[in-house]
Amino acid sequence: MEINYKNIKVIGFDADDTLWVNETYFRDAELEFAKLLGAYETANKIDQELFKKEMDNLELYGYGVKGFVLSMVEMALEISNYNVSNKTLEAILNIGKDMINKPVELLDGVEEVLKTLSKNYRLILATKGDLLDQERKLEKSGLIDYFHHIEVLSDKKEANYSKLLNHLDINPSEFLMIGNSLKSDVLPLVNIKAHAIHVPFHTTWAHEEVSEKESNGKAYKTVSGLRGILKFLN
Amino acid sequence: MEINYKNIKVIGFDADDTLWVNETYFRDAELEFAKLLGAYETANKIDQELFKKEMDNLELYGYGVKGFVLSMVEMALEISNYNVSNKTLEAILNIGKDMINKPVELLDGVEEVLKTLSKNYRLILATKGDLLDQERKLEKSGLIDYFHHIEVLSDKKEANYSKLLNHLDINPSEFLMIGNSLKSDVLPLVNIKAHAIHVPFHTTWAHEEVSEKESNGKAYKTVSGLRGILKFLN
Numbered sequence: 001m002e003i004n005y006k007n008i009k010v011i012g013f014d015a016d017d018t019l020w021v022n023e024t025y026f027r028d029a030e031l032e033f034a035k036l037l038g039a040y041e042t043a044n045k046i047d048q049e050l051f052k053k054e055m056d057n058l059e060l061y062g063y064g065v066k067g068f069v070l071s072m073v074e075m076a077l078e079i080s081n082y083n084v085s086n087k088t089l090e091a092i093l094n095i096g097k098d099m100i101n102k103p104v105e106l107l108d109g110v111e112e113v114l115k116t117l118s119k120n121y122r123l124i125l126a127t128k129g130d131l132l133d134q135e136r137k138l139e140k141s142g143l144i145d146y147f148h149h150i151e152v153l154s155d156k157k158e159a160n161y162s163k164l165l166n167h168l169d170i171n172p173s174e175f176l177m178i179g180n181s182l183k184s185d186v187l188p189l190v191n192i193k194a195h196a197i198h199v200p201f202h203t204t205w206a207h208e209e210v211s212e213k214e215s216n217g218k219a220y221k222t223v224s225g226l227r228g229i230l231k232f233l234n
Numbered sequence: 235m236e237i238n239y240k241n242i243k244v245i246g247f248d249a250d251d252t253l254w255v256n257e258t259y260f261r262d263a264e265l266e267f268a269k270l271l272g273a274y275e276t277a278n279k280i281d282q283e284l285f286k287k288e289m290d291n292l293e294l295y296g297y298g299v300k301g302f303v304l305s306m307v308e309m310a311l312e313i314s315n316y317n318v319s320n321k322t323l324e325a326i327l328n329i330g331k332d333m334i335n336k337p338v339e340l341l342d343g344v345e346e347v348l349k350t351l352s353k354n355y356r357l358i359l360a361t362k363g364d365l366l367d368q369e370r371k372l373e374k375s376g377l378i379d380y381f382h383h384i385e386v387l388s389d390k391k392e393a394n395y396s397k398l399l400n401h402l403d404i405n406p407s408e409f410l411m412i413g414n415s416l417k418s419d420v421l422p423l424v425n426i427k428a429h430a431i432h433v434p435f436h437t438t439w440a441h442e443e444v445s446e447k448e449s450n451g452k453a454y455k456t457v458s459g460l461r462g463i464l465k466f467l468n
Contacts, residue, residue, distance in 0.1 A: 060334050062366035066300040073307060074327055082320035086311045089323065093308055100294050131365065132296035132388040149401040152386050154366040167383040 005195065005233055007173050011117060012126035012151070012164075014179030015134055017201040018226070019125075020141060021105040026068070026205065029095050033072050036088050040080045050075055055207065062154055064130035069096030100133060104140040107201075109227035114146040116234055125150045126164065126177065128184065156184035158192050165194070178229060190218040197229055198222040239429065239467055241407050245351060246360035246385070246398075248413030249368055251435040252460070253359075254375060255339040260302070260439065263329050267306050270322050274314045284309055289441070296388060298364035303330035334367060338374040341435075343461035348380040350468055359384045360398065360411065362418065390418035392426050399428070412463060414438075424452040431463055432456040 016022030030050060034043035041049070053071045061067030072092050076084045117123060123146055127134050131152045138144050151167075153160040165175055172194035179185025180201040189196040198220055223229055250256030264284060268277040275283070287309045288302065295301030306326050310318045351357060357380055361368050365386045372378050385401075387394040399409055406428035413419025414435040423430040432454055457463055 060331060061300060062364070066295060066304060070300060070303060070327065070330070073323070077320045077324050077327075080320070082324075084320060086314070086316035086318060089307070090311050090316075093304065093311075096304070097294060130296070131386050135388045149397065152365050154369045163383065 005176065007171075008121060008176045008195065008233070009170055009174040010122045010124060010168055010176075011233075012124050012175065012177045012179075013114075013147075014177070014181065014185045015125050015127040015137065016129055017180045018107070018178065018185070018199060019110050019143065020107060020137060023201060023205055025099050025102055029068070029099055032095055033076075033092065036091055037076055037079060037084070040084075046075075046079065049079060051207075058207075063128045064133060065096050065099050066130065068099075069093060072096075100136075104137050106141060106143075107226060109225055111143065113226045113229055114143055116230060118146040120234070122148050124148050124168075126153060126156075126179075127151070128153045128156050156181075156188060158188045161188050161194065162192055165192075176233075178226075186220050187218060190220050196220040197232070199226055199228070200224070239410065241405075242355060242410045242429065242467070243404055243408040244356045244358060244402055244410075245467075246358050246409065246411045246413075247348075247381075248411070248415065248419045249359050249361040249371065250363055251414045252341070252412065252419070252433060253344050253377065254341060254371060257435065257439055259333050259336055263302070263333055266329055267310075267326065270325055271310060271313060271318070274318075280309075280313065283313060285441075292441075297362045298367060299330050299333050300364065302333075303327060306330075334370075338371050340375060340377075341460060343459055345377070347460045347463055348377055350464060352380040354468070356382050358382055358402075360387060360390075360413075361385070362387045362390050390415075390422060392422045395422050395428065396426055399426075410467075412460075420454050421452060424454050430454040431466070433460055433462070434458070 013019060030047060033050065034046040037046055050072065053075045054068065057067060057071050061070055069092065072095070073089060076089060076092060114123065125134065125138065125147050127150065131150065134150055134152070138147070138150065151164055153164065165172055168175070172192050176195040176197065177185050177189045178197045178199060180199055182198055186196040186198045200222065221232065247253060264281060267284065268280040271280055284306065287305045291301060291305050295304060303326065306329070307323060310323060310326055348357065359368065359372065359381050361384065365384065368384055368386070372381070372384065385398055387398065399406055402409070406426050410429040410431065411419050411423045412431045412433060414433055415438070416432055420430040420432045434456065455466065
């Protein structure tokens, strides 16, 4: 299906795993967490339980490192049957602090793409992470001047994007979202008649995976790397 | 000094302790926390140390309940010399969950003021809390239809407000901020030549207190309750 990008006024970029590495750090943190609790359960079981705990707490804590750390602490208490040592818990807090302090590792082509597109479009960063974390990453990334501003969404569902478009005072057909998550950055946009381009990242959090059925027959493009966008827009 | 409100296009409202009770819940949480750790230190010492810990972690965690809970956990480990029980730590996590689940208690006059002002101005909620928390509170409050959108600021300093005005595409003289914190909702605005009205709340977090000197000779109004705003604007 041909997609008409002529009306685009604003382009939203997802941040984590679209502009810079993020999920990899969560995977590393989970490995470290499983190692710390190795006396109580297998790594596989800990991984599963942590995911369940995160899902249980998602409505309460939302996305981002702080909620992740709170879920790890809670799970460490439970899976150890309330026997985990204070030093292990401190190590868990430090996993979170290290994550927050990680350097920003840009993905391939990011600077070139932003530089090109920022000449003709208003670019915004649209993220469901923690605002402070994302501002810090944007600062470290050196990309701040390409973006008009950051939009933080508490979730990335259709209603959140509709609110965003209302806030930007534009029509759905004037908005293009670019991101690595089909579930969060692509399908909700297509469903509200906005545009989306999917740029997959090699690792996807289980929560972000969608079934084939959900993504079937939807009008969006997939490119293998961010530079691929420039084939459609410039 | 007379202030000219004629040019105002957008009015920003602080949320916590301006529209609804918040600080009181933090004070209650601190009391509960001190009680849980009563075996290790006096309530007064615990209070002081917790504030210090929050300030140490502020750059890392930012504002909001999740960072507050992470600071409580860290402090419990340290102040107990790594002897605090797993059950006590669980109780600390639950203090946080209870805070997030608290009902929204509107302050006096809020609905009337928003209803009146929303007819002639674009109203936004400008908060440095956690977006998810604030969206949840706004939902519970029944006030959601009065606001064009929520703006989350990672901090409320001059630079953050300048970014906000840029994002709203308005001049400083077209913006009025209303809030309970001199430090966060009033002085930075006055300093960038925007407008501000101060509506004090009975409890102020130590971090939000400012000295007389800082607030001397700045052009802003103070009203004793939210309804007082309607004397100047309607």
